[in-house]
Amino acid sequence: MSTDGDTASPRGPAVLIVGAGFGGLGCAKELAKHPDVRVTLFDKHNYHQFQPLLYQVATSQLAASDIAIDIRKEFRKSPNVNVKLAEVVAADPVSKTVTLDDGQKVSGDFLVLAGGSQPNFFHTPGVEHAFPLYSLNDAERLRSRILALFEDADRHPELVDRGALNFVIVGAGPTGTETAGALAELIRDVMPSEYHDLAVRRARLLLVDLGHAVLGEFSPRAHEYAARALQRDGVELLLGTAVKEIGPDRAVLSDGTTIPTHCVIWGGGVMAAQLTTPGVGRGRGGRIDVLPDLTVADHPEVYAVGDLANIRGPDGVAYPQLGSVALQSGRWAARNILADIDGKPHTAFHYHDKGIMAMIGRGHAVAEVGEHRHELHGPIAFSAWLGVHVVLLSGVRQRVDAFVSWAWDYFTKTRGPQVLDRSDAARIDWGDEEEGEEAPRPAPVASA
Amino acid sequence: MSTDGDTASPRGPAVLIVGAGFGGLGCAKELAKHPDVRVTLFDKHNYHQFQPLLYQVATSQLAASDIAIDIRKEFRKSPNVNVKLAEVVAADPVSKTVTLDDGQKVSGDFLVLAGGSQPNFFHTPGVEHAFPLYSLNDAERLRSRILALFEDADRHPELVDRGALNFVIVGAGPTGTETAGALAELIRDVMPSEYHDLAVRRARLLLVDLGHAVLGEFSPRAHEYAARALQRDGVELLLGTAVKEIGPDRAVLSDGTTIPTHCVIWGGGVMAAQLTTPGVGRGRGGRIDVLPDLTVADHPEVYAVGDLANIRGPDGVAYPQLGSVALQSGRWAARNILADIDGKPHTAFHYHDKGIMAMIGRGHAVAEVGEHRHELHGPIAFSAWLGVHVVLLSGVRQRVDAFVSWAWDYFTKTRGPQVLDRSDAARIDWGDEEEGEEAPRPAPVASA
Numbered sequence: 046m047s048t049d050g051d052t053a054s055p056r057g058p059a060v061l062i063v064g065a066g067f068g069g070l071g072c073a074k075e076l077a078k079h080p081d082v083r084v085t086l087f088d089k090h091n092y093h094q095f096q097p098l099l100y101q102v103a104t105s106q107l108a109a110s111d112i113a114i115d116i117r118k119e120f121r122k123s124p125n126v127n128v129k130l131a132e133v134v135a136a137d138p139v140s141k142t143v144t145l146d147d148g149q150k151v152s153g154d155f156l157v158l159a160g161g162s163q164p165n166f167f168h169t170p171g172v173e174h175a176f177p178l179y180s181l182n183d184a185e186r187l188r189s190r191i192l193a194l195f196e197d198a199d200r201h202p203e204l205v206d207r208g209a210l211n212f213v214i215v216g217a218g219p220t221g222t223e224t225a226g227a228l229a230e231l232i233r234d235v236m237p238s239e240y241h242d243l244a245v246r247r248a249r250l251l252l253v254d255l256g257h258a259v260l261g262e263f264s265p266r267a268h269e270y271a272a273r274a275l276q277r278d279g280v281e282l283l284l285g286t287a288v289k290e291i292g293p294d295r296a297v298l299s300d301g302t303t304i305p306t307h308c309v310i311w312g313g314g315v316m317a318a319q320l321t322t323p324g325v326g327r328g329r330g331g332r333i334d335v336l337p338d339l340t341v342a343d344h345p346e347v348y349a350v351g352d353l354a355n356i357r358g359p360d361g362v363a364y365p366q367l368g369s370v371a372l373q374s375g376r377w378a379a380r381n382i383l384a385d386i387d388g389k390p391h392t393a394f395h396y397h398d399k400g401i402m403a404m405i406g407r408g409h410a411v412a413e414v415g416e417h418r419h420e421l422h423g424p425i426a427f428s429a430w431l432g433v434h435v436v437l438l439s440g441v442r443q444r445v446d447a448f449v450s451w452a453w454d455y456f457t458k459t460r461g462p463q464v465l466d467r468s469d470a471a472r473i474d475w476g477d478e479e480e481g482e483e484a485p486r487p488a489p490v491a492s493a
Numbered sequence: 494m495s496t497d498g499d500t501a502s503p504r505g506p507a508v509l510i511v512g513a514g515f516g517g518l519g520c521a522k523e524l525a526k527h528p529d530v531r532v533t534l535f536d537k538h539n540y541h542q543f544q545p546l547l548y549q550v551a552t553s554q555l556a557a558s559d560i561a562i563d564i565r566k567e568f569r570k571s572p573n574v575n576v577k578l579a580e581v582v583a584a585d586p587v588s589k590t591v592t593l594d595d596g597q598k599v600s601g602d603f604l605v606l607a608g609g610s611q612p613n614f615f616h617t618p619g620v621e622h623a624f625p626l627y628s629l630n631d632a633e634r635l636r637s638r639i640l641a642l643f644e645d646a647d648r649h650p651e652l653v654d655r656g657a658l659n660f661v662i663v664g665a666g667p668t669g670t671e672t673a674g675a676l677a678e679l680i681r682d683v684m685p686s687e688y689h690d691l692a693v694r695r696a697r698l699l700l701v702d703l704g705h706a707v708l709g710e711f712s713p714r715a716h717e718y719a720a721r722a723l724q725r726d727g728v729e730l731l732l733g734t735a736v737k738e739i740g741p742d743r744a745v746l747s748d749g750t751t752i753p754t755h756c757v758i759w760g761g762g763v764m765a766a767q768l769t770t771p772g773v774g775r776g777r778g779g780r781i782d783v784l785p786d787l788t789v790a791d792h793p794e795v796y797a798v799g800d801l802a803n804i805r806g807p808d809g810v811a812y813p814q815l816g817s818v819a820l821q822s823g824r825w826a827a828r829n830i831l832a833d834i835d836g837k838p839h840t841a842f843h844y845h846d847k848g849i850m851a852m853i854g855r856g857h858a859v860a861e862v863g864e865h866r867h868e869l870h871g872p873i874a875f876s877a878w879l880g881v882h883v884v885l886l887s888g889v890r891q892r893v894d895a896f897v898s899w900a901w902d903y904f905t906k907t908r909g910p911q912v913l914d915r916s917d918a919a920r921i922d923w924g925d926e927e928e929g930e931e932a933p934r935p936a937p938v939a940s941a
Contacts, residue, residue, distance in 0.1 A: 091640060091913040110556035115911045117687035124689050130644040130913070149648075182914075196539060196578040200597075239565035241572050463563045465539045465578070466630075 057081040058386055059153035061143055063133045063320070065093050065116050067368045068351025069159035071375030077123035079383060084125060085151065087143065089132040091116060094181045097368055098434065100220065102184035103191070103310075104227040105235075105463040109181055133160070135321035138344040155346045155382050158322065158333060159375060162315035162352035162366055165330065171291035175311040176470070178220055185466065190308050191228070192465040193473055195236060199243045204475060208305025210248035213296045214312060215288050217254035218261065219403045221312035222271055225252045226406035229278035234407075251304060253283045253296075260403055260411065262365065267411040270422045274405045293474060307473050315366055317353050328355035329363065337393035339378050346385070350374035356394065364396055368437075373397060404430045505529040505573075506834055507601035509591055511581045511768070513541050513564045515816045516799025517607035519823030525571035527831060532573060533599065535591065537580040539564060542629045545816055546882065548668065550632035551639070551758075552675040553683075553911040557629055581608070583769035586792040603794045603830050606770065606781060607823060610763035610800035610814055613778065619739035623759040624918075626668055633914065638756050639676070640913040641921055643684060647691045652923060656753025658696035661744045662760060663736050665702035666709065667851045669760035670719055673700045674854035677726035699752060701731045701744075708851055708859065710813065715859040718870045722853045741922060755921050763814055765801050776803035777811065785841035787826050794833070798822035804842065812844055816885075821845060852878045 060076055062069045065088035073086045095112040102109050120126040132146040142152040164179050166172040176187045191212075198209040212228060214221045229250055236245045252259070252275065258268040259275065259282065272282060283298065288309065290297040296304045317331035325341050326334040332355035333341065339356065341347045350356075351371030356364045364370045373396055381391045400419075402412035410426035413419065421429060465471055508524055510517045513536035521534045543560040550557050568574040580594040590600040612625040624635040639660075646657040660676060662669045677698055684693045700707070700723065706716040707723065707730065720730060731746065736757065738745040744752045765779035773789050774782040780803035781789065787804065789795045798804075799819030804812045812818045821844055829839040848867075850860035858874035861867065869877060913919055 091644060091911065108556055108558035110558065110912060113912045115687075117911070120689075121686040127690055128687075129648060131648060147648075181912075192539065200577060200579060200595075238569040239563075239576075241568075242575055463539065463565070464558060464561045464629075 057083050058155065058382075059083045059085065060155040060157065060382060061141070061151060061153035062086045062157040062159060063136060063143060064088055064159040064161055064318075064351075064353070065090075065128075066096070066159060066161045066351060067371035068161070068353075068375035068378075069157065070116070070119065071372040072157050072159065072348075072350065072379045073126055073375075074119070075376045075379030076382065077120060077126045080125050082125060082383070082386070083127075085127045085129055085153065086116065086120075087129050087131050087133050087145070088116060089130070089146075090181075091128075091130050092181070093119070095437075096179070097219075097437075099178050099181065099184040100224040100227055102181065103178060103187040103224065104231050105188060105192075106227060109185055113181055133320065135323075136347075137323060138325055138341055138347040141346060155385075156348065157375070157378050157382075158320065158347070158349040158353055159351050159371070160318040160320045160353045161371075162330075163318050164311055165314040165316040166311065167313065169288060169291060169313075172311065174291045174293050175215070175309040177311040178224060179315070186470040187308075187310060188463075189466050189470040190473075191231075192463055193471040194308060195240060195243070195245075196465065197473055197475070199240050201475075202243065205244060205247050207475070208294065209307065210245070211304060211306040212248070212250050212308050212310065213288070213304055213306050214250070214252045214310045215254075215296075216312035216314065217252055217256065217259045217282075217284070218312060218314075219401075221252060221254070221310070222260055222275070223404055224310055224312060225250060225275055225280050226278060226404065226409065229275070229280050230406045233278065249281065250279060251281045251283055253286050253288055253298065255285065255287045255299075257284050259284070262401065263403070263411055263413060264418065264420055266420060267413070267422065270411055271403070271405055274409045278406055294476070315352065320353070325349075332363075338381055338391035339374055339394050340381070340391070345391070346382075348378040348381070350378050356396075358396060367401070369399060370396060402426065402430050402433065505531050506603065506830075507531045507533065508603040508605065508830060509589070509599060509601035510534045510605040510607060511584060511591060512536055512607035512609055512766075512799075512801070513538075513576075514544070514607060514609045514799060515819035516609070516801075516823035516826075517605065518564070518567065519820040520605050520607065520796075520798065520827045521574055521823075522567070523824045523827030524830065525568060525574050528573050530573060530831070530834070531575075533575045533577055533601065534564065534568075535577050535579050535581050535593070536564060537578070537594075538629075539576075539578050540629070541567070543885075544627070545667075545885075547626050547629065547632040548672040548675055550629065551626060551635040551672065552679050553636060553640075554675060557633055561629055581768065583771075584795075585771060586773055586789055586795040589794060603833075604796065605823070605826050605830075606768065606795070606797040606801055607799050607819070608766040608768045608801045609819075610778075611766050612759060613762040613764040614759065615761065617736060617739060617761075620759065622739045622741045623663070623757040625759040626672060627763070634918040635756075635758060636911075637914050637918040638921075639679075640911055641919040642756060643688060643691070643693075644913065645921055645923070647688050649923075650691065653692065653695050655923070656742065657755065658693075659752060659754040660696070660698050660756050660758065661736070661752055661754050662698070662700045662758045663702075663744075664760035664762065665700055665704065665707045665730075665732070666760060666762075667849075669700060669702070669758070670708055670723070671852055672758055672760060673698060673723055673728050674726065674852065674857070677723070677728050678854045681726065698728045699731055700728050701734050701736055701746065703733065703735045703747075705732050707732070710849065711851070711859055711861060712866065712868055714868060715861070715870065718859055719851070719853055722857045726854055742924070763800065768801070773797075780811075786829055786839035787822055787842050788829070788839070793839070794830075796826040796829070798826050804844075806844060815849070817847060818844060850874065850878050850881065 076082050076084050092113040098112045101107040117128050133143045135144040141156050164177040177183050198204050214225050232248045259271040287299040289299050291309050296309050328334050333349035334355045335349050339348045352366040377394045398416045400414040404410040408427050410430040412421040412426040412429050524530050524532045540561040546560045549555040565576050581591045583592040589604050612627050614620040625631050646652050662673050680696045707719040735747040736744050737747050739757050744757050776782050781797035782803045783797050787796050800814040825842045846864045848862040852858040856875050858878040860869040860874040860877050
């Protein structure tokens with residue numbers, strides 16, 4: 046590959062894009078239409094993960110492949126876009142050089158920093174035992190843990206007394222709420238028909254949030270609707286409560302209660318992804334401060350977009366870390382780069398707010414549409430949710446696959462791929478207590 | 494769960510089935526129709542893997558979830574079938590007791606041993622570096638390795654000189670031949686449009702077999718057809734050649750040649766899966782000897798079926814280890830168990846030979862249909878292959894998904910889910926040589 050300034054050859058301006066989430070992919074697709082611009086798109090994965098649907102992979106509604114979009118496939122017909130599987134560890138705004146995980150350096154004429162976010166655990170002790178839900182790996186890990194708990198409880202029903210079927214979800218934002226709704230349905234509609242031996246009804250689902258509302262960023266009517274929908278599905282709401290400590294077999298709440306559980310799902314908030322950027326100002330959650338045109342102060346050829354960027358609206362308030370903000374800011378950065386190349390001025394980013402939505406189990410959703418936040422609840426919101434997500438999935442094939450999965454799930458009340466892998470998440474340490482209850486271990490057996 | 498003889502309660506006869514491959518699943522489905530028979534089906538995975546299509550997962554044509562059938566879902570409506578996720582390590586034919594991996598023992602009235610097969614490496618030195626293709630985990634591991642090799646070569650083109658794009662496939666039976674065909678297509682039709690920077694044409698594919706024919710168990714015409722089809726796709730055939738040693742970065746052939754490669758795919762043969770069965774006779778490849786009614790000598794309530802069993806036809810020749818033999822023998826064992834329960838005599842297993850088929854890339858296949866082995870080659874055989882495999886996939890949903898994938902692949906000449914995971918298979922040790930060529934590694938970076 047091109048190293049040390051090689052990309053900045055006279056063939057045309059070189060744009061380096063760090064990260065292929067909504068922001069980076071949006072930017073690259075916009076630039077792909079201009080064959081003179083040479084784009085290098087870096088990501089540590091060879092796929093784009095459609096983050097809003099991770100919880101559906103974790104709850105066996107969709108297969109991982111349904112929401113993983115092959116980045117290289119997106120640019121099959123764009124020879125001016127080079128995809129590089131590499132983690133970018135540092136970006137220097139002065140020399141416009143990125144440093145890769147193996148020490149390789151690549152320079153360009155423009156930099157677009159779109160590294161996204163990572164979970165913010167707020168220094169909660171024992172958080173290494175929790176299951177975050179921010180990447181495809183996370184989702185598959187969580188799915189394995191959920192299935193392994195049911196399997197272990199099926200073989201050893203006494204484990205249910207020790208919390209094998211207790212699930213604690215931290216954070217009642219969209220991630221936590223959607224996960225709670227989907228998990229409640231899995232437990233209510235699917236598991237009883239699959240585990241003939243197991244008292245599935247003894248499963249407990251707790252949604253914990255320090256705030257006092259479910260889906261806090263939505264309207265008060267939505268808070269009530271979502272809370273009612275979750276409670277009807279058997280979710281216990283613990284609002285105004287924090288998780289102050291997590292262990293391999295428990296969650297300790299701020300009111301002193303200890304919940305025995307081997308599955309704490311973390312949907313508690315995000316912070317900027319790790320990326321060293323010398324001399325660049327950072328705001329709340331480590332997000333890179335940008336000017337209205339999305340460039341970094343004093344570096345008009347260096348952009349930050351999406352969750353990694355601290356983008357402020359005309360009212361001075363930062364935009365939320367949403368896929369639509371990332372996608373639109375990525376595209377806007379591409380347009381400002383093209384303006385530069387054409388000798389035209391940058392324009393200030395304008396966010397076109399299409400609204401927010403969240404699904405709470407089959408047939409239930411809340412949506413607040415457009416800048417005036419027209420409210421929708423119930424089946425109409427659910428249909429809107431379905432339509433929007435089918436349209437947003439980038440690959441035609443992913444749309445077909447995901448739509449088949451949703452329709453299947455909806456009409457059959459079964460689920461998609463409940464594949465339990467052999468990862469660490471599938472091996473649960475039940476401690477010494479269990480050993481005594483079992484038959485003695487047999488002598489090692491040899492193959493006959 | 495029921496332990497130590499508990500399953501043999503007066504409620505009805507208890508059948509323990511070890512393994513949920515074609516044999517075990519076929520047997521359990523037959524018994525599921527009889528509510529008085531209590532079935533416990535053990536498998537170490539919670540899914541049935543459709544083995545004939547593993548190579549399509551390895552070459553990114555299908556997603557793992559397309560060929561993984563959730564065992565519990567198959568018995569949703571059969572309360573008399575209990576599925577237990579457990580590895581059975583031993584089976585005692587006298588007490589009809591199985592011992593699980595955690596030492597638990599379960600007894601029944603009938604035992605059906607259907608543990609399947611595992612790769613036979615014939616004591617080849619260094620085989621731990623090879624990629625077998627007998628399980629879903631194997632297929633995902635191999636997919637990751639193939640993709641990681643292209644990614645590493647894309648970042649460091651000099652690695653191509655060191656064999657980064659050399660693939661050695663051991664065994665020209667159906668597994669090796671179908672894998673070679675699919676890999677050749679992936680390299681010819683898909684990779685050049687996805688790696689704009691990489692000299693994909695420098696990839697080499699070698700199919701090695703000690704025998705002198707491709708698809709040896711087929712007819713001489715099929716040997717020729719398959720060999721021509723593979724060679725046209727750029728596969729180098731090394732027949733009459735063995736792989737005598739495998740290293741992390743090479744394969745050494747019996748003629749003394751060393752092929753630099755980081756991907757040796759092992760399709761070299763199978764042997765019976767590990768299972769301790771005291772006092773039970775074993776034949777070639779460790780397969781359990783059975784009488785014509787599929788029971789073990791002196792144990793008329795203990796059956797062995799599928800790849801684990803040494804089943805002889807009327808001519809005394811053992812049946813091949815094929816999915817159709819496994820499925821039919823599993824069903825036959827169920828019928829003999831039901832005959833016992835009804836006080837009727839066992840009948841001798843009759844294999845209904847529907848033929849054999851293999852696909853060699855898009856549009857090419859060979860099939861020999863029926864007991865008289867009517868031969869088909871080319872597009873007609875391909876269509877037959879497609880039809881048969883769509884029908885054989887057990888789940889309706891898997892059929893839909895796989896069919897969409899095949900049609901998609903066929904008409905677009907792209908591929909399905911090329912998801913590169915972060916497993917060990919994706920981390921290739923390129924040795925010290927590489928270090929010298931790179932820029933020095935940067936100092937550890939902290940989050941900004």
